[in-house]
Amino acid sequence: MALEAxxxxxxxxADLLRAAIERExxxxxxxxxxxxxxxxxxxxxxxxxxxxxxLLRGEGMVRVLRGRGTAVRAIPPIxxxxxxxxxxxxxxxxxxxxxxxxxxxxxxxxxxxxxAQLGQVPAxxxxxxxxxxxxxxxxxxxxxxxxxxxxxxxxxxSYFPWILAEQAGVTETDxxxxxxxxxxxxxxxxxxxxxxxxxxxxxxxxxxxxFALAETxxxxxxxxxxxxxxxxxxxxxxxxLPTHQWVMHFxxxxxxxxxxxxxxx
Amino acid sequence: MALEAxxxxxxxxADLLRAAIERExxxxxxxxxxxxxxxxxxxxxxxxxxxxxxLLRGEGMVRVLRGRGTAVRAIPPIxxxxxxxxxxxxxxxxxxxxxxxxxxxxxxxxxxxxxAQLGQVPAxxxxxxxxxxxxxxxxxxxxxxxxxxxxxxxxxxSYFPWILAEQAGVTETDxxxxxxxxxxxxxxxxxxxxxxxxxxxxxxxxxxxxFALAETxxxxxxxxxxxxxxxxxxxxxxxxLPTHQWVMHFxxxxxxxxxxxxxxx
DNA sequence: TCTTATTTGTTCGTATGTATT
DNA sequence: GAATACATACGAACAAATAAG
Numbered sequence: 001m002a003l004e005a006x007x008x009x010x011x012x013x014a015d016l017l018r019a020a021i022e023r024e025x026x027x028x029x030x031x032x033x034x035x036x037x038x039x040x041x042x043x044x045x046x047x048x049x050x051x052x053x054x055l056l057r058g059e060g061m062v063r064v065l066r067g068r069g070t071a072v073r074a075i076p077p078i079x080x081x082x083x084x085x086x087x088x089x090x091x092x093x094x095x096x097x098x099x100x101x102x103x104x105x106x107x108x109x110x111x112x113x114x115x116a117q118l119g120q121v122p123a124x125x126x127x128x129x130x131x132x133x134x135x136x137x138x139x140x141x142x143x144x145x146x147x148x149x150x151x152x153x154x155x156x157x158s159y160f161p162w163i164l165a166e167q168a169g170v171t172e173t174d175x176x177x178x179x180x181x182x183x184x185x186x187x188x189x190x191x192x193x194x195x196x197x198x199x200x201x202x203x204x205x206x207x208x209x210x211f212a213l214a215e216t217x218x219x220x221x222x223x224x225x226x227x228x229x230x231x232x233x234x235x236x237x238x239x240x241l242p243t244h245q246w247v248m249h250f251x252x253x254x255x256x257x258x259x260x261x262x263x264x265x
Numbered sequence: 266m267a268l269e270a271x272x273x274x275x276x277x278x279a280d281l282l283r284a285a286i287e288r289e290x291x292x293x294x295x296x297x298x299x300x301x302x303x304x305x306x307x308x309x310x311x312x313x314x315x316x317x318x319x320l321l322r323g324e325g326m327v328r329v330l331r332g333r334g335t336a337v338r339a340i341p342p343i344x345x346x347x348x349x350x351x352x353x354x355x356x357x358x359x360x361x362x363x364x365x366x367x368x369x370x371x372x373x374x375x376x377x378x379x380x381a382q383l384g385q386v387p388a389x390x391x392x393x394x395x396x397x398x399x400x401x402x403x404x405x406x407x408x409x410x411x412x413x414x415x416x417x418x419x420x421x422x423s424y425f426p427w428i429l430a431e432q433a434g435v436t437e438t439d440x441x442x443x444x445x446x447x448x449x450x451x452x453x454x455x456x457x458x459x460x461x462x463x464x465x466x467x468x469x470x471x472x473x474x475x476f477a478l479a480e481t482x483x484x485x486x487x488x489x490x491x492x493x494x495x496x497x498x499x500x501x502x503x504x505x506l507p508t509h510q511w512v513m514h515f516x517x518x519x520x521x522x523x524x525x526x527x528x529x530x
Numbered sequence: 531t532c533t534t535a536t537t538t539g540t541t542c543g544t545a546t547g548t549a550t551t
Numbered sequence: 552g553a554a555t556a557c558a559t560a561c562g563a564a565c566a567a568a569t570a571a572g
Contacts, residue, residue: 008540011480034556045542050557058323058481059467066557067550077464083517195516199342200465200483200508202324215276216323216481218465218508243465243483250515251460252348273559299537310561315538331538332569 009044013052016042021061021072031069032062058216060244073244075151078107080241081249086181086194099179100146100154109148115173117143120162127159127236130225140165142180145210152211153245158237164189181226184234191226191234198222200243211242218243274309278317281307286326286337296334297327323481325509338509340416343372345506346514351446351459351491364444365411365419374413380438382408385427392424392501395490405430407445410475417476418510423502429454446491449499456491456499463487465508476507483508 007015017032026032035053039046053070056062064070080103104111123131123139131139139159146154160180165171168183184190203211203219211219219240226235272280282297291297300318304311318335321327329335350364369376388396388404396404404424411419425445430436433448449455468476468484476484484505491500 010540036556046557047543047559048541050559051540053557055480064557065550066548067555069556079462082515086519190519192519193516194519195514197344198463198513198515199511200485215320218323218483220465246464248463249460250347250463250517251458252515252517254351254455254457254459275559301537311538312540312562313560315540316559318538329538330569331567332536334537334569 009042010048010051011055013038013042013044013049014055017052017056018059018061021056026072028072028074031065031071034069054214054216057214058218060217060242063212064214075109075148075153075245076107077245077247078103078109078148078153079247079249082194082196083249083251086191104148110150112147112150114145114147115142116145117141118171118173120171123159130233130236131159131161132233133161138162140171148245151245153241155207155210155240156237158235160235164234189228189234192229193227195225195227196222198248203240203242207240213242220246220248275313275316276320278303278307278309278314279320282317282321283324283326286321291337293337293339296336299334319479319481322479325482325507328477329479340374340413340418340510341372342510342512343368343374343413343418344512344514347459347461348514348516351456369413375415377412377415379410379412380407381410382406383436383438385436388424395498395501396424396426397498398426403427405436413510416510418506420472420475420505421502423500425500429499454493454499457494458492460490460492461487463513468505468507472505478507485511485513 017038020026032038032053033041035046035049038049042049053062053064057064061073062070063073086099100113101111119141120138121141122135123133123137127133127139128135128137133139140162142156142158142160144154144156145152146156160170164184168180168187168189170180170183181190199221200218201221202215203213203217207213207219208215211217213219219242222239222241224235224237224239225233226237227233282303285291297303297318298306300311300314303314307314318327318329322329325338327335328338345368350368365378366376384406385403386406387400388398388402392398392404393400393402398404405427407421407423407425409419409421410417411421425435429449433445433452433454435445435448446455464486465483466486467480468478468482472478472484473480476482478484484507487504487506489500489502489504490498491502492498
């Protein structure tokens with residue numbers, strides 16, 4: 001087959017493969033032909049094919065299984081409704097444990113959460129400043145790995161002041177229906193205002209492994225802070241999510257004046 | 266110099282260059298040594314250096330000027346406060362023309378906006394559905410290119426129902442103090458609720474040229490919709506922003522119930 | 531304007547390494 | 552251990568953009 005001259009060959013090959021995947025010519029989950037086969041098919045070297053595949057990896061279109069082949073990604077993007085996901089109604093619906101379960105069930109995906117870490121630790125510097133803690137204070141750390149139909153989609157690390165977590169009884173594995181926020185609400189410490197700072201960056205080595213990402217693939221890093229009515233921050237959380245798997249949705253009213261302490265820096 | 270074996274060479278070189286840039290060993294705006302020089306310095310081939318530089322391009326650390334060299338990026342990330350930016354106080358402060366001017370002045374950057382297109386056109390399908398228009402209705406299209414201290418940072422394309430735009434008198438170039446929203450408010454059609462859908466994707470060819478991006482660099486695509494109190498959508502807008510240049514900030518209250526028509530799909 | 535040197539972009543053939551089956 | 556498949560690396564060559572003369 002003949003490739004035009006206007007674009008570089010590896011980009012043309014990437015375009016053709018992308019189009020074929022979108023036409024479902026290669027079914028989701030199935031393997032592409034090997035790089036050698038594609039090289040023969042398109043009349044270019046295998047290095048050129050490899051470079052085209054790197055582009056598709058960066059876009060999250062394919063997932064490379066070294067030694068086996070290159071698979072077409074299966075999961076459609078998940079829509080995260082940052083506002084609704086903290087509404088009590090969303091969290092407690094159908095016995096869902098927290099917002100994540102609710103979001104995925106709504107899409108027909110199988111949610112799974114693995115608690116990677118839970119315990120009492122000294123507060124990291126960033127969390128300490130936001131939560132207004134002393135250097136000697138400790139926090140409850142809760143690290144969770146989350147999956148959508150067995151595909152890793154979210155890493156969440158949250159920090160609560162230890163004293164508060166003990167009072168609310170959320171230092172144990174099972175936080176009950178509605179999750180941590182519902183327990184906090186029960187002791188009169190339910191958060192009423194939230195802020196999120198969202199940026200995009202390259203994954204760390206650990207994140208690359210966990211999500212099976214190429215180094216050209218990027219992730220959202222979301223710093224989420226929960227506030228009490230008086231402006232006190234009670235939760236500092238960092239979410240990491242592969243960009244290709246998520247669409248973020250926000251809604252708000254005009255003249256939405258600031259009530260929390262931390263708004264500018 | 267000797268490179269270790271654990272990581273690939275191009276990634277090690279990328280790490281070293283990244284560290285040097287963060288130490289300001291190469292000043293912002295200045296050129297890196299040429300790829301041939303770097304190849305000699307690190308004892309690897311020029312192809313390997315090129316691949317390392319591609320990684321840094323993808324992260325937005327450098328900007329390649331073909332035929333001249335590779336420059337270190339100068340602009341710090343801009344923080345976009347999606348909530349405050351539509352508050353009247355933010356828009357009209359110090360004679361700023363709209364939210365963008367305000368945001369950049371606050372950071373000490375020089376804002377510049379170029380109107381790329383302004384006119385009456387048939388409504389594109391996506392805008393038509395959101396705005397609830399008939400196939401024969403027209404819209405005001407307003408395409409703007411925005412710069413921060415001469416670096417392109419934002420492409421905004423907004424659509425308003427033509428009838429509404431005429432009434433508000435925003436069909437001309439200069440929309441006056443406070444921008445379009447202030448004119449709309451004056452005729453009792455000021456938006457009171459907003460929604461944004463944010464995703465990350467690879468840039469189109471046109472966006473690549475405009476922002477001087479590598480194909481491995483990604484952009485935010487934000488679909489912004491403005492609503493009247495009765496839930497009518499009066500603006501459909503698409504913003505495109507390079508991910509490395511922006512941090513998105515959102516704030517909202519719990520139990521922030523939906524008032525707009527379009528929330529789920 | 532034309533020419534030439536410099537710099538990055540792309541591609542190939544070839545080779546070797548690493549992971550999986 | 553052997554075969555298969557992707558990952559990395561080099562040297563060489565040519566293309567394309569830019570700058571200087």
